[in-house]
Amino acid sequence: MAEATTQSENNTNGIKIPVLQREELILNKRSYHWITERICGVVEGRQPFLWWILFIPSALIALVGVVGGLTYLVSTGVGVWGNTNRVMWGWPIVNFVFWIGIGHAGTLISAILFLTRQNWRTSINRAAEAMTIFAVMCAGIFPAFHVGRVWMAWFLAPIPNSNAIWQNFKSPLLWDVFAVSTYFTVSLIFWFLGMVPDLATIRDRCKPGIRKFMYGIFSLGWRGGNRQWSHYEMAYLLLAALSTPLVLSVHSVVSFDFATSVVPGWHTTIFPPYFVAGAIFGGFAMVLTIMIPARALYGLHDMITMKHIDNMAKIILLTGTIVGYAYLMELFIAFYSGAKYEGAAFLFRIDGPYWWAYYCMMGLNVLSPQIFWFKKCRENLWVVMAVAMCVNIGMWFERFVIIVTTLARMWLPGDWKTYSPSGVDVLTFVGTIGMFLALFLLFLRFLPCINIAEVKWTLKESDAHDEDKKAHPDDGIEVIEAYQYELHENPEGSAREAGIEIEKSTAES
Amino acid sequence: MSTKVRRVYGYLAEFKNASQLYKAAVKVRDAGFKKWDCYTPYPVHGLDDAMGVKRSVLPYFVFFGGLSGVLPAIALAYTTQVGLYPTVVQGKPANIFTTAAFFPVMFELTILFSGFTVLFGLLALMGLPRWNHPIFASKQFARVTDDKFFIAIEARDAKFSAESTKALLAEIGGDNIELVEDDSE
Numbered sequence: 290m291a292e293a294t295t296q297s298e299n300n301t302n303g304i305k306i307p308v309l310q311r312e313e314l315i316l317n318k319r320s321y322h323w324i325t326e327r328i329c330g331v332v333e334g335r336q337p338f339l340w341w342i343l344f345i346p347s348a349l350i351a352l353v354g355v356v357g358g359l360t361y362l363v364s365t366g367v368g369v370w371g372n373t374n375r376v377m378w379g380w381p382i383v384n385f386v387f388w389i390g391i392g393h394a395g396t397l398i399s400a401i402l403f404l405t406r407q408n409w410r411t412s413i414n415r416a417a418e419a420m421t422i423f424a425v426m427c428a429g430i431f432p433a434f435h436v437g438r439v440w441m442a443w444f445l446a447p448i449p450n451s452n453a454i455w456q457n458f459k460s461p462l463l464w465d466v467f468a469v470s471t472y473f474t475v476s477l478i479f480w481f482l483g484m485v486p487d488l489a490t491i492r493d494r495c496k497p498g499i500r501k502f503m504y505g506i507f508s509l510g511w512r513g514g515n516r517q518w519s520h521y522e523m524a525y526l527l528l529a530a531l532s533t534p535l536v537l538s539v540h541s542v543v544s545f546d547f548a549t550s551v552v553p554g555w556h557t558t559i560f561p562p563y564f565v566a567g568a569i570f571g572g573f574a575m576v577l578t579i580m581i582p583a584r585a586l587y588g589l590h591d592m593i594t595m596k597h598i599d600n601m602a603k604i605i606l607l608t609g610t611i612v613g614y615a616y617l618m619e620l621f622i623a624f625y626s627g628a629k630y631e632g633a634a635f636l637f638r639i640d641g642p643y644w645w646a647y648y649c650m651m652g653l654n655v656l657s658p659q660i661f662w663f664k665k666c667r668e669n670l671w672v673v674m675a676v677a678m679c680v681n682i683g684m685w686f687e688r689f690v691i692i693v694t695t696l697a698r699m700w701l702p703g704d705w706k707t708y709s710p711s712g713v714d715v716l717t718f719v720g721t722i723g724m725f726l727a728l729f730l731l732f733l734r735f736l737p738c739i740n741i742a743e744v745k746w747t748l749k750e751s752d753a754h755d756e757d758k759k760a761h762p763d764d765g766i767e768v769i770e771a772y773q774y775e776l777h778e779n780p781e782g783s784a785r786e787a788g789i790e791i792e793k794s795t796a797e798s
Numbered sequence: 799m800s801t802k803v804r805r806v807y808g809y810l811a812e813f814k815n816a817s818q819l820y821k822a823a824v825k826v827r828d829a830g831f832k833k834w835d836c837y838t839p840y841p842v843h844g845l846d847d848a849m850g851v852k853r854s855v856l857p858y859f860v861f862f863g864g865l866s867g868v869l870p871a872i873a874l875a876y877t878t879q880v881g882l883y884p885t886v887v888q889g890k891p892a893n894i895f896t897t898a899a900f901f902p903v904m905f906e907l908t909i910l911f912s913g914f915t916v917l918f919g920l921l922a923l924m925g926l927p928r929w930n931h932p933i934f935a936s937k938q939f940a941r942v943t944d945d946k947f948f949i950a951i952e953a954r955d956a957k958f959s960a961e962s963t964k965a966l967l968a969e970i971g972g973d974n975i976e977l978v979e980d981d982s983e
Contacts, residue, residue: 321839321945447874455883458875459890464902471906475913482917490839490943509927512934513942514835514950515823515845517924522841523854524920528913535909542902549888745945746840753844756817 314409314747316591321745324592328739329491331587336734339586347726354720358713359434367437371711375704376696380714381431383688384721386543388428389469390684392476393536393565394572395421399479400532403525409600411743412592415487416583416729417576418480419736423728424575425473427721432465461545468542475535479528482521485511487737540568547691554634554695557622563615567687570608570654573601574680579729581674583738592739595668602667605680609658612687616655634695642707643694646686653683805980807932808834808952809963810939811972816842819947822970823848826949829966833955837939837948856919863915864908871907875900932980939978950978 315324362369372379395417402410433442445466447456456463488508495501511517544564547555577598584593623635638647657679666672693708732738745751752758813819816838823836827850836845846853879885879900884892890899921927933939933950942948949972951963960977967975 325839325944447878453883455878457885457887458879458903459888459896459899461902464906467903467906467910471910471913474910478913478917482920486840486943493940493943506927509921510929510931511926511943512931513837513839515838515842515849516835516851517926518838518841519846519851520854520856520920520923523856524916527857527860527916531909531912531916534905538902538905538909545902742840751816751840751842753816753820753842753848755815 312594312596313749314412314594314596315744316594319591319748321748324744325490325494325741327587327589327592328487328737328741328744329494331733331738332491332735333494337586340730340734344727344730347723347730350723351720351727352723354716354718354722355430355724356720358717358720359430362434362713362717363439367434369711369713371709371714373706373708375699375706376693376708378435378692378696379708380710380718381435383685383692384718385428385431385435386688386692387571387685388424388431388721388725389472389543390540390564390568390571390688391575392421392424392428392472392572393540393568394576395419395424396472396476396479396532396536397569397572398576399483400529400536403529404533408747409597411740411747412589412594412597413576413580413601413739414743415480415483415736415740416580416732416738417572418476418483419729419732419738420572420575420579421476422473422480423725423732424572425469425476426728427725429469429473430717430721432469461542461549464542465546468539472535472539475528475532479532481507482524482528483740484736485509486513486521486742487740489513490741491737537565540564547695552695552699553628553630554638555691556631557619559615559618559622563612563619566608566611566615567654567684570605570612570658571680571684573605573608574677574684577601577605577673577677578681579726581670581677583733587733587738589739592744598670598673599664599667602661602673602676605676606658606661609654609680613651613655616651630700634698637698638690638694641694641698643690643697646690646694650683650686650690653679654687657683805932806953807935807978807980808950808955808958809967810933810936810948810950810974810976810978811967812938812974813947813949813972816947818971819949820845820848822949822972825970826951826966829957831951831955831957833952833958835950837933837942837950839943839945839947854923856916856923859919860912860915863919864912866915867908867911868904871904872900875903933978935980936976936978938974938976 319327370379370381372381395414398410398417399414399421402414433439436442436445444450445456445463447458485508488504489511492501492504492508495504541561541564544560548557548560550556580593581598584590620635623631638644657676660666660672660676666676697708698705749755813822819836819838819842823845826834827848836842836849838845845851879892879896880894886892890896938946939948949967951958951967957963964975964977
């Protein structure tokens with residue numbers, strides 16, 4: 290656990306004051322140089338054996354699933370997917386919504402937590418943003434091929450063509466094209482600009498050669514002068530301010546694909562907030578899924594601490610509960626509105642042939658995170674990993690329930706079909722998982738996986754007035770956390786009472 | 799090629815930590831220098847005031863960048879939907895009352911163009927990318943992206959003089975003071 294007391298060399302009076310103090314973000318009083326060494330070491334050193342164990346299968350799965358599966362699909366026809374008449378969205382759109390949702394946690398961490406001054410984001414934002422980029426890449430594959438003839442996918446963009454046909458700007462599907470492409474582009478800009486100073490760090494450590502040249506190109510000639518930092522910080526703030534409404538809009542627009550249609554089970558106003566909360570929920574689970582192993586693999590425990598994992602677990606608990614509320618509210622409104630078809634749609638989800646998917650969704654998304662109410666569970670990495678995996682699976686089932694069960698029972702009984710995916714469906718989806726992991730492993734291999742400059746900024750001595758604070762008469766007084774005081778100094782008495790007494794005594798003196 | 803002219807870029811001095819750098823920056827600013835900079839491994843907050851650096855003008859760029867995104871979005875939506883190719887689908891006619899349905903595209907393009915403006919505006923303001931910079935001639939400067947803090951005063955500053963500037967840097971606590979020479983020409 291964290292060393293929670295602050296001590297200075299000239300501890301004159303040795304008064305101990307129990308206070309509630311923030312846990313430090315970087316443990317063991319690491320120096321700037323240690324941080325640089327540890328993060329750049331990941332890129333500069335040989336990769337651990339486990340990296341290859343993970344990378345080779347991931348890359349192979351990606352090759353077979355995405356490249357092979359899609360080649361087969363293009364050469365044969367989109368009919369090789371299991372999409373049937375009426376359930377025409379099937380797995381491809383389930384997978385699209387699943388992947389695009391995962392990206393949202395990255396932007397939440399990099400933008401919203403930046404605007405709300407949550408400094409703990411600095412240790413995880415780089416990897417989470419990388420996750421966003423790769424997840425959106427995986428997501429983009431599905432709608433592009435789902436159009437049927439992928440070589441006609443350019444028709445999605447409003448470009449003058451010889452048929453003089455223009456896209457329908459009233460359609461959420463077109464909004465989606467704009468939302469997702471903007472999201473990808475702005476996320477990429479955010480990720481890249483955030484990385485420039487860190488790429489310069491690697492550049493300055495490289496021996497002359499091809500590596501130095503490449504890192505030199507991508508670090509743009511960064512010098513770290515304050516006249517650069519000044520503009521840079523402003524740019525970062527602006528991008529955060531732009532990305533915050535953007536990320537909320539993207540999954541809202543995705544939910545409009547459903548909500549603006551006149552289909553029972555989809556035509557509800559709760560969809561945008563429900564989708565956004567679900568996206569952040571699923572995204573944080575994926576951040577944990579990839580960060581906990583990466584942390585162990587490269588020994589990043591002092592930078593990605595239990596505090597970070599605790600915070601992420603709490604966000605999963607919060608968003609999971611919001612999602613649970615949305616599920617229940619959907620059911621309640623279906624009942625309370627008296628809309629016959631709405632009610633039938635939800636009864637079909639619960640009691641129809643897809644009941645198992647509905648219970649998977651409910652159990653994995655709503656019940657499994659509730660375990661995070663207990664601190665012990667948030668501190669046990671196996672439990673955290675297990676819940677994160679539950680949420681990953683549960684969120685995929687959520688999209689399956691929304692899309693497949695609804696389309697399988699539309700208005701006309703003649704349209705009613707039971708859907709099952711084809712082998713190519715499964716192959717392509719598994720392929721995107723491989724692609725995501727392979728890209729993330731390459732990211733760990735070649736790019737700084739933690740924001741070096743920002744992590745340094747969170748250290749105490751990074752404050753320009755640090756020395757002035759040390760000159761203050763209060764410095765040198767040993768501060769211990771209140772609950773530790775209770776545990777170690779005053780095991781019998783209640784902490785609250787002890788705190789009050791001590792405060793009084795110091796106030797008198 | 800045969801004659802190598804070595805041009806003086808300026809003085810570089812190392813400082814112990816952010817606090818020392820901050821105090822030194824105030825003194826360099828008060829000494830009246832204009833062409834100088836503090837180099838740090840991370841953004842030191844408050845250094846802008848200590849150096850007398852004005853707030854970045856980037857937000858103004860981005861405002862107009864955003865405008866340049868929303869205007870084409872409006873033009874694109876109305877010319878195609880009302881003018882060139884009007885369709886009546888989803889119970890929505892193609893006229894001025896359809897505006898609400900165009901909001902998502904307007905919003906997304908505003909963000910997209912603003913994002914590009916941030917990127918290119920920032921690069922323009924920082925004067926990047928560039929292949930090289932005279933200050934990279936200094937060996938010790940490579941540690942600036944790791945854990946060292948520097949102040950560099952350029953020779954082209956009107957107040958620069960070989961002796962007094964060096965003395966000033968020493969007086970305000972600078973270590974490893976180095977005359978950086980540009981040997982690129």
